[in-house]
Amino acid sequence: MTTVPSAEHSRRDFLYIATGSVAAVGAAATLVPLITQMNPDASTIAAGAPIEVDLAPIADGQIIKVFWRSKPIFIFHRTQKEIDEAKSVDVATLPDPESDAQRTKPGHEPWLVVIGICTHLGCIPIAHEGEYHGWFCPCHGSQYDTAGRIRKGPAPKNLVLPPYQFVSDTRIRIG
Amino acid sequence: MTMHRTLIALALAASLGVAGAAQAQEHDTPKPPAQKWSFSGPFGNFDQAQLQRGFKIYKEVCSSCHSMSLVSFRNLAEPGGPGFSEAQVEALAAEYKIADLDDKGQPIERPGRPADTFPAPFPNAAAAAAANGVAPPDFSTLAKARTYERGFPWFVFDIFSQYQEQGPDYIHAILTGYEEAPKGFTVPSGGHYNKYFPGHVIAMPAPLTDGQVTFDDGAPQTLEQYSHDVAAFMVWASEPHMVQRKRVGFQVMIFLIVLTGLLYFTKKKVWSAVH
Amino acid sequence: MSGHSTYQPQNAFLQWFEKRLPIGGLIHSSFVAYPTPRNLNYWWTFGGILSFMLGVQIITGIVLAMHYTPHVDLAFKSVEGIMRDVNYGWLLRYLHSNGASMFFIAVYIHIFRGMYYGSYKEPREVLWILGVIIYLLMMATGFLGYTLPWGQMSFWGATVITNFFSAIPGVGEAIVTWLWGGYAVGNPTLNRFYSLHYLLPFVIAGVVVLHVWALHVAGQNNPAGIEPKSDKDTVPFTPYATVKDGFFIAVFCIMFAWFVFYTPNFLGHADNYVPANPAVTPQHIVPEWYYLPFYAILRAIPNKLLGVCALFGSILILAFLPWLDTSKVRSARYRPLFRQFFWLFFAVCIGLGYLGAMPAEGVYVTIARVLTFYYFAHFIIVLPLLGIFEKTKPLPNSISESVLSKA
Incomplete structure (x- = not known):
C-alpha cells in the first residue's frame, strides 16, 4: 500500500458517507411498515363508521349505553330537575369550566351525549351515583354532575363529548 | 362441528363419482391458453372499467351460488x-x-x-353442497387457488418473465371451455363436459352466455369478454393490494440496485489495500 | 469470542462499563479485530446472509403474530385479514413466507460450500454438527410455520408429516395422537404448532450463537483449505468481511425482493389458498420445495418404517460427515476426484428435489430409488474410499502464496 493522495482520500470518504447514508435511508424506510402495522387496520377503521341511535325509547331520567368505536357512549335523557341542577352551577368554580350549553346541542337540552370513559384512567363511571347525581367512578372516586362535568376526585377533565348531530328530533348520528 | 363435518363428507361422497372420473382422464386435459392481462408484469395495473364489469357479472350471475366472504x-x-x-x-x-x-x-x-363483507348465498358449506351437489368454492382467494401444471422448463422461466396468471387463465379457460362431449365420452349425471377442467367433468353448468349481462360502457357483451372481466375481477378480489405491491416493488428495486452498486464500490475501495 | 481483546474504550463511561461487563471487547474481538482468511470468496458471505435472514424472519414473524389467530375457524381468515386489511400486512406476510424460502436457499448454499471446501474437518467437527442441528431446527420451524395459514396444504402437510411418527413400532399411534392432541390434526394441533413455531426461531438463534462461537474458536476455513500461518494470511473482520458480506447481502436482497414484490406466490402452492378441508385431500400433496429431496427419499422406499428411517437418516448422516470423509485434504480444489463426486452428489440432490415434486409412479420411482442409493452411497462408500485412494494435488504453503499464485 502506498501513500494515498488527498484527492483520492476525499473521494473515498465521499463513497463511504454516500453508502452509509443510503443504507440508513433504507433502514429508516424499513421501519415504516414495521411501525404502521400496529395502527388500526382497514377493517377496524371501517367498523368505526358513524352509527345512528333512536332516542324515542329512552325514558325521562334514563341513561343508556351504546358502543361506538368500541367506546361506551352514555346517552342521558335528563329531567327538568337535572337540567336545572346542571345550569345552576357557577361555571367559574369548576375544575374544567364548561357551561351546560356547551355540553349539549341547542334546542336539545334534555339530551346529554358523552363518552362513558372516566378522564382519569379510563374506567367506566357508574350512572346516577355520587354527590352530583351524574356519574361516580368506582376506580378512584371521581364524581361527575348531570352535565358530565368533573366535580370532585382525581379526574382532570369533563367526560368527553363524542362528535354527533341530531338527524331528527329523536335520532342522533354519532361519529 | 362434527355434524357439520359429517354433512360435508356426505356431500363430497355424493360428488365423488365426478371426482373419480376426473382422475382417470386428467392427462389429456389441454393447458389453458395464456391470455393478455392488463395486470401482468412488473408495471401491471388493473383496468378499472374491466373490474367494474367483472363485479357486475359477479353480482348478477356468480353470486347466486358463489360466496366471496373475505371481501x-x-x-x-x-x-x-x-x-x-x-x-x-x-x-x-x-x-x-x-x-x-x-x-x-x-x-x-x-x-x-x-x-x-359480501353475504354468502348459502348459510353454510353443507347447505351450499346440498343445493349444488358440490359446494361452489368461495371467490375471495379463488384466482390464487387455481392453477395448472407449468412443467419444466417453463416454471423456471416464469421466475424471470413473472408469469403468474395461471389462475385467471384457468378461470377464463373454464368459462369458455364448455362444449359437447366427444363421442364415446359419457358424462355422469350432474356433470357437464368442459374441455379445460381436469377430467372434463365439472359440476357447474355453463354459467355465462353471450348477451347475458348488460354493459353500460360499450364493451362487447360476449362470453369471451365476460370471461376476461370476471377473471380479472377475481384476481383483484384475491390480491387487492397488487398494484401497490408492484409500485412499492419498483421503488425497492431501484433503491437496492443503488445500494448494491455503492456497496460494490465501497468493497472494492476497502479491499484495494489488500489486493 | 476468540482470544482476548485489545479493545480500550476512549470514553470514561464505556471504560467504567467495560470493567464490569466486557461486552464491547467481546464484540470488538468477534466482529472487528477477528482475523479472517484473506482468500475467502463470495460463497463465504452466506453465513452473514443467513444471520440476516434469521433476523428478517424473527422480526416479520413477531409482527405477523400480532395479527394472526391460531384457531381452525379463524386462522385462514386472519391470514387473509393480514393480506387485506393490516397496514402493509401483505408486505410483511410475503416477506415472511418468501423469507423462509430465501433462508433455505442460503442454507443449502452454505452447506454445499462447507462440503466442497471440507469445512467440517478437524478441528471444525463441532461447528459442523451445530450447523446440522440448526438445519434440523430450521426444517421443523418451516414445517410448523407452513401449517399456520390453515390452507389445504397446511392441513394435509401436517397430517402427512405427523404420520411419520406412526411408523414407530408399538408406540407410533400413541405418539401421533399425543402430537395432535386429538384423533386427527385439529385445533389443538394448530395451537401447539403455533406455540412451537414461535419458540423454535429463538432456539435457532441460541444455537447460532454456539455455531459462531465454535467458528471463532476454530477460525474460518477458506478456499485453500489450509490454516492461516501468519498475519499476511488474514485481514481483520471489519471492515474487510463486513463490507463484503454487506455487499452480498444487498445482492441477495435483490433476489428476495424480486420474489416478494413480483412473484410472491411462485414458491408457494396454489392449494394453500383453499381453506383447510379435512374431508378432501388435494390431488398432489407436495411439501415446500426445500423438503422435496427428502420427500423423494421417503417415497422411494416401499416400506413405511424404512422410508421414514431413510428420510431422517439422510439428514442425520450429515452429522457424521467429519468422520466419513477420510481425506486429510480439505478443499476440493486439491481433490480432483472428490470434486467430480461432489458435483455428482449435487446433481443427485437436485434430481431428488425434482422427483419429490413428481407423482410417485412409474419411472419416477425407479429413478428416485437409484438416486436415493447414490445419496447414501456418497457418504458411506464414496467418501471413505476416496480418502484412501485419491491422489490429491499438492497444497500451497500458505494462504498468501495461493492468492499470489492466482493473481
Missing part, C-alpha cells in the same frame, strides 16, 4: 381496485340484507354497510 363492500372503493366512489359503495351495500341482532338480541336483517 367487503368497502374494498370496492379502495385505491387500486374497481374505483367505485364511497357513495356508490354505500348505496350498493344497502341493497344487500345482512343478518344481525337487534337491541333485544333477536335476529334481524338490516341493510348492508360498507364495512360488511
Whole structure:
C-alpha cells in the first residue's frame, strides 16, 4: 500500500458517507411498515363508521349505553330537575369550566351525549351515583354532575363529548 | 362441528363419482391458453372499467351460488381496485340484507354497510353442497387457488418473465371451455363436459352466455369478454393490494440496485489495500 | 469470542462499563479485530446472509403474530385479514413466507460450500454438527410455520408429516395422537404448532450463537483449505468481511425482493389458498420445495418404517460427515476426484428435489430409488474410499502464496 493522495482520500470518504447514508435511508424506510402495522387496520377503521341511535325509547331520567368505536357512549335523557341542577352551577368554580350549553346541542337540552370513559384512567363511571347525581367512578372516586362535568376526585377533565348531530328530533348520528 | 363435518363428507361422497372420473382422464386435459392481462408484469395495473364489469357479472350471475366472504363492500372503493366512489359503495351495500341482532338480541336483517363483507348465498358449506351437489368454492382467494401444471422448463422461466396468471387463465379457460362431449365420452349425471377442467367433468353448468349481462360502457357483451372481466375481477378480489405491491416493488428495486452498486464500490475501495 | 481483546474504550463511561461487563471487547474481538482468511470468496458471505435472514424472519414473524389467530375457524381468515386489511400486512406476510424460502436457499448454499471446501474437518467437527442441528431446527420451524395459514396444504402437510411418527413400532399411534392432541390434526394441533413455531426461531438463534462461537474458536476455513500461518494470511473482520458480506447481502436482497414484490406466490402452492378441508385431500400433496429431496427419499422406499428411517437418516448422516470423509485434504480444489463426486452428489440432490415434486409412479420411482442409493452411497462408500485412494494435488504453503499464485 502506498501513500494515498488527498484527492483520492476525499473521494473515498465521499463513497463511504454516500453508502452509509443510503443504507440508513433504507433502514429508516424499513421501519415504516414495521411501525404502521400496529395502527388500526382497514377493517377496524371501517367498523368505526358513524352509527345512528333512536332516542324515542329512552325514558325521562334514563341513561343508556351504546358502543361506538368500541367506546361506551352514555346517552342521558335528563329531567327538568337535572337540567336545572346542571345550569345552576357557577361555571367559574369548576375544575374544567364548561357551561351546560356547551355540553349539549341547542334546542336539545334534555339530551346529554358523552363518552362513558372516566378522564382519569379510563374506567367506566357508574350512572346516577355520587354527590352530583351524574356519574361516580368506582376506580378512584371521581364524581361527575348531570352535565358530565368533573366535580370532585382525581379526574382532570369533563367526560368527553363524542362528535354527533341530531338527524331528527329523536335520532342522533354519532361519529 | 362434527355434524357439520359429517354433512360435508356426505356431500363430497355424493360428488365423488365426478371426482373419480376426473382422475382417470386428467392427462389429456389441454393447458389453458395464456391470455393478455392488463395486470401482468412488473408495471401491471388493473383496468378499472374491466373490474367494474367483472363485479357486475359477479353480482348478477356468480353470486347466486358463489360466496366471496373475505371481501367487503368497502374494498370496492379502495385505491387500486374497481374505483367505485364511497357513495356508490354505500348505496350498493344497502341493497344487500345482512343478518344481525337487534337491541333485544333477536335476529334481524338490516341493510348492508360498507364495512360488511359480501353475504354468502348459502348459510353454510353443507347447505351450499346440498343445493349444488358440490359446494361452489368461495371467490375471495379463488384466482390464487387455481392453477395448472407449468412443467419444466417453463416454471423456471416464469421466475424471470413473472408469469403468474395461471389462475385467471384457468378461470377464463373454464368459462369458455364448455362444449359437447366427444363421442364415446359419457358424462355422469350432474356433470357437464368442459374441455379445460381436469377430467372434463365439472359440476357447474355453463354459467355465462353471450348477451347475458348488460354493459353500460360499450364493451362487447360476449362470453369471451365476460370471461376476461370476471377473471380479472377475481384476481383483484384475491390480491387487492397488487398494484401497490408492484409500485412499492419498483421503488425497492431501484433503491437496492443503488445500494448494491455503492456497496460494490465501497468493497472494492476497502479491499484495494489488500489486493 | 476468540482470544482476548485489545479493545480500550476512549470514553470514561464505556471504560467504567467495560470493567464490569466486557461486552464491547467481546464484540470488538468477534466482529472487528477477528482475523479472517484473506482468500475467502463470495460463497463465504452466506453465513452473514443467513444471520440476516434469521433476523428478517424473527422480526416479520413477531409482527405477523400480532395479527394472526391460531384457531381452525379463524386462522385462514386472519391470514387473509393480514393480506387485506393490516397496514402493509401483505408486505410483511410475503416477506415472511418468501423469507423462509430465501433462508433455505442460503442454507443449502452454505452447506454445499462447507462440503466442497471440507469445512467440517478437524478441528471444525463441532461447528459442523451445530450447523446440522440448526438445519434440523430450521426444517421443523418451516414445517410448523407452513401449517399456520390453515390452507389445504397446511392441513394435509401436517397430517402427512405427523404420520411419520406412526411408523414407530408399538408406540407410533400413541405418539401421533399425543402430537395432535386429538384423533386427527385439529385445533389443538394448530395451537401447539403455533406455540412451537414461535419458540423454535429463538432456539435457532441460541444455537447460532454456539455455531459462531465454535467458528471463532476454530477460525474460518477458506478456499485453500489450509490454516492461516501468519498475519499476511488474514485481514481483520471489519471492515474487510463486513463490507463484503454487506455487499452480498444487498445482492441477495435483490433476489428476495424480486420474489416478494413480483412473484410472491411462485414458491408457494396454489392449494394453500383453499381453506383447510379435512374431508378432501388435494390431488398432489407436495411439501415446500426445500423438503422435496427428502420427500423423494421417503417415497422411494416401499416400506413405511424404512422410508421414514431413510428420510431422517439422510439428514442425520450429515452429522457424521467429519468422520466419513477420510481425506486429510480439505478443499476440493486439491481433490480432483472428490470434486467430480461432489458435483455428482449435487446433481443427485437436485434430481431428488425434482422427483419429490413428481407423482410417485412409474419411472419416477425407479429413478428416485437409484438416486436415493447414490445419496447414501456418497457418504458411506464414496467418501471413505476416496480418502484412501485419491491422489490429491499438492497444497500451497500458505494462504498468501495461493492468492499470489492466482493473481
